[in-house]
Amino acid sequence: MLQTATPLYDDLIPGGSHWSLIIRRGHVLRLIDETGGASLGMLLYNPENTLERYNMPDTLKNQHTFHLTRGHVLFSDMGRVFASITRDDLGWHDTVSGTSNADLVARRWGEKTYQQAHNHYHRNGLTSFLNELAKFGLGKKDLTANLNWFSKVQTDDDGNMRFVPEHSSAGAVVDLRFEMDTLVVMHTCPHPLDTATEYPRRPVRYQLFTAASVSDADPCKISSPEATRAFANNALYHLMQ
Amino acid sequence: MIKPSSLQPEAAAFRETVPAGEYFLKVVKAGQSVRILDLEGNQAADTLFYNASNPSERYSAVDTIREQGNVYLTAGSRLLSSEGNLMLEITADTCGRHDTLGGACAAESNTTRYALEKKCMHSCRDSWLVAVTEHEELGMSKRDITHNINFFMNVPVTAEGGLTFADGISDAGKYVELKAAMDVLVMISNCPQLNNPCNAYNPTPIEVLVWE
Numbered sequence: 001m002l003q004t005a006t007p008l009y010d011d012l013i014p015g016g017s018h019w020s021l022i023i024r025r026g027h028v029l030r031l032i033d034e035t036g037g038a039s040l041g042m043l044l045y046n047p048e049n050t051l052e053r054y055n056m057p058d059t060l061k062n063q064h065t066f067h068l069t070r071g072h073v074l075f076s077d078m079g080r081v082f083a084s085i086t087r088d089d090l091g092w093h094d095t096v097s098g099t100s101n102a103d104l105v106a107r108r109w110g111e112k113t114y115q116q117a118h119n120h121y122h123r124n125g126l127t128s129f130l131n132e133l134a135k136f137g138l139g140k141k142d143l144t145a146n147l148n149w150f151s152k153v154q155t156d157d158d159g160n161m162r163f164v165p166e167h168s169s170a171g172a173v174v175d176l177r178f179e180m181d182t183l184v185v186m187h188t189c190p191h192p193l194d195t196a197t198e199y200p201r202r203p204v205r206y207q208l209f210t211a212a213s214v215s216d217a218d219p220c221k222i223s224s225p226e227a228t229r230a231f232a233n234n235a236l237y238h239l240m241q
Numbered sequence: 242m243i244k245p246s247s248l249q250p251e252a253a254a255f256r257e258t259v260p261a262g263e264y265f266l267k268v269v270k271a272g273q274s275v276r277i278l279d280l281e282g283n284q285a286a287d288t289l290f291y292n293a294s295n296p297s298e299r300y301s302a303v304d305t306i307r308e309q310g311n312v313y314l315t316a317g318s319r320l321l322s323s324e325g326n327l328m329l330e331i332t333a334d335t336c337g338r339h340d341t342l343g344g345a346c347a348a349e350s351n352t353t354r355y356a357l358e359k360k361c362m363h364s365c366r367d368s369w370l371v372a373v374t375e376h377e378e379l380g381m382s383k384r385d386i387t388h389n390i391n392f393f394m395n396v397p398v399t400a401e402g403g404l405t406f407a408d409g410i411s412d413a414g415k416y417v418e419l420k421a422a423m424d425v426l427v428m429i430s431n432c433p434q435l436n437n438p439c440n441a442y443n444p445t446p447i448e449v450l451v452w453e
Contacts (some may be wrong), residue, residue: 051383056303057344060404062353067402069309091403094311096342098303101325140297141384143323146439155398159313161306192307230353 002028002175007207013040015201016120018128018187020135022047025238028086028209029176029184033150036170038202039191040149041099041125043133044074044082045183050138052078056095056145062226066155068093068147071223073230074176080237081230082182084220087175090168094148097161099125100192109190109199122199128187136183149174149193150204163193177211177220179234244316246333246418248274248452255451261444262363262433263268264372266421267451268293269421274332276418277429281392281445283409285344286392287365290320290328290378293424296381298322302341312398313341314390320419328425333418336411340396344436345369345389355436365389365430372428379426391432392417394439409439415445 008027012034013019024030031040046052055077064071070088073081105111105124112122126143133142150168153161190200214221221231250256253276259265261284269275277286292298301323306312308321316334319327344350347366351359366386373381393411398404431447434440 052336055344055350057342057388058350058353061343061396061406062350064404065402066398075350077347077349079347079352096303097307098301103325131353140323143387145303145388147316153398154402156400159311159398161310161312226353229357232357233349233352 002209002212004210007209009208010205012203012205013188015187016123016199018123018132020132020183020185022181022183023178025180025206027178028211029178030207030209031149031174032205032207033168033170033172034203034205036168037166037200038168038188038204039151039194040204041129041187041189042147042149043129043144043185045138046076047181047183050136050142050183052076053070053142053144054082054147058069059095061232063224066096066119068095073220073221073227074222075230079230079233081227081234083176083178085174086177086220087173089172089174090150090209092152092167093174094151094153094191096143097148097153097191097193099129099146101126104192112199116220120201123189123190125187125189128189129185131184146171148191152169153193161193163191163195165195177213180237242316243335244320244333245335246276248276248418250450253450254453256448258446258448259429259431260446261431262368263431264430265427265429265449266372266376267427269425269427269451271421271423274418274420275427276416276450277392277414278448278450279411280413280448282413282447283393283440284447285434285440286447287396287430287432288390288392289369289387289428291385291426291428292322293426296379296385296426298324298326299385299387300328300390302390306341307367310341311316314341315442327422329419329421331417332420336393336415336417338395338410339417340391340394342398342404343391343394343396345430346432351436359436362435363433365432368430368433369428385389406437406439
């Protein structure tokens with residue numbers, strides 16, 4: 001799935017931090033859990049029209065799944081594919097638990113301000129997303145259900161949710177191949193259901209690669225009739241660009 | 242959880258029938274109760290809630306299910322906002338389960354879910370987009386269309402991580418009732434979906450009742 005073996009770019013997001021970048025179509029974003037137990041919160045937007053954004057319900061119902069793994073694609077709310085999951089070492093990523101907020105972090109792990117702890121202060125997912133979104137003129141109204149890479153939340157027959165601790169191990173990799181230009185907003189604040197007793201501060205490495213070209217027999221493209229139709233919508237979109 | 246209401250329809254301060262494919266928009270004040278009634282059965286009421294004085298605070302599906310530790314909604318469910326505040330509580334439910342993971346139909350998602358040529362068929366997002374554009378005073382737009390509740394829909398999740406759209410568990414006369422904890426703007430799309438076997442391809446009217 002990668003055209004080049006050497007990353008075009010390699011960077012580390014420290015635990016409890018946030019970052020964002022625009023990734024162009026035809027590139028792979030590799031996420032690597034540096035130390036194990038990571039969680040990476042993510043939101044996706046079309047930089048040409050930020051009213052188009054990642055849609056959790058469409059992603060789940062189009063693929064009849066509650067969890068995300070290799071072979072799945074990430075749907076926008078406009079019937080298109082932002083990215084395909086072309087590699088996954090874990091088999092399950094969460095997109096239904098939302099993100100932490102200041103109250104949740106204080107309740108779970110205590111408050112730690114910048115005054116007290118400098119860059120080891122307790123940041124939360126919601127403020128982190130808003131911080132990055134503001135750089136692109138976006139705000140509260142643009143928040144939507146996010147992805148939580150490296151995290152597993154399972155349900156029982158009655159719908160009760162359970163966070164699976166230590167789901168991800170050091171070195172675990174997820175590759176996202178971008179099928180259209182995408183604004184990617186990320187944070188490494190703890191998963192809101194993380195059961196760790198101390199504020200989990202787990203860094204995530206990300207790398208960018210050039211993607212190999214996508215054939216009509218691509219596993220993500222033919223993973224479901226729904227995905228195939230979404231790729232057709234992408235093709236129409238790019239026809240006019 | 243099946244929990245009938247003691248409120249009588251004759252005593253309601255407000256009643257309105259909403260045909261399939263239409264929107265419903267109304268402010269329900271803190272302390273008032275609102276009932277959504279499935280008049281003919283197996284209808285989906287795609288519902289969004291906003292803080293009436295600040296619509297950037299809105300119902301959050303993910304915060305609600307996470308904080309209650311369960312993916313389904315029923316009597317006793319507390320509906321939380323994007324800022325973690327209690328918006329409404331489900332006080333009565335004769336259906337037993339409602340979905341908040343499946344989202345709403347839109348022209349574009351109909352292309353992926355059903356067929357590319359379904360794109361011009363009427364959808365819930367159409368209804369909401371008409372609602373916000375016909376009510377400019379609200380200052381709302383597509384930015385405000387977010388993840389909703391599908392009252393009367395059954396979307397089972399499995400331990401293995403599967404998700405299915407099962408036959409409806411609603412029936413004619415079943416209802417869900419909510420008590421508002423803040424002044425909320427209620428925005429419903431009474432679903433016009435003609436491609437989903439859940440409603441036997443027959444979208445039907447609902448009724449909305451409000452008690453002081």
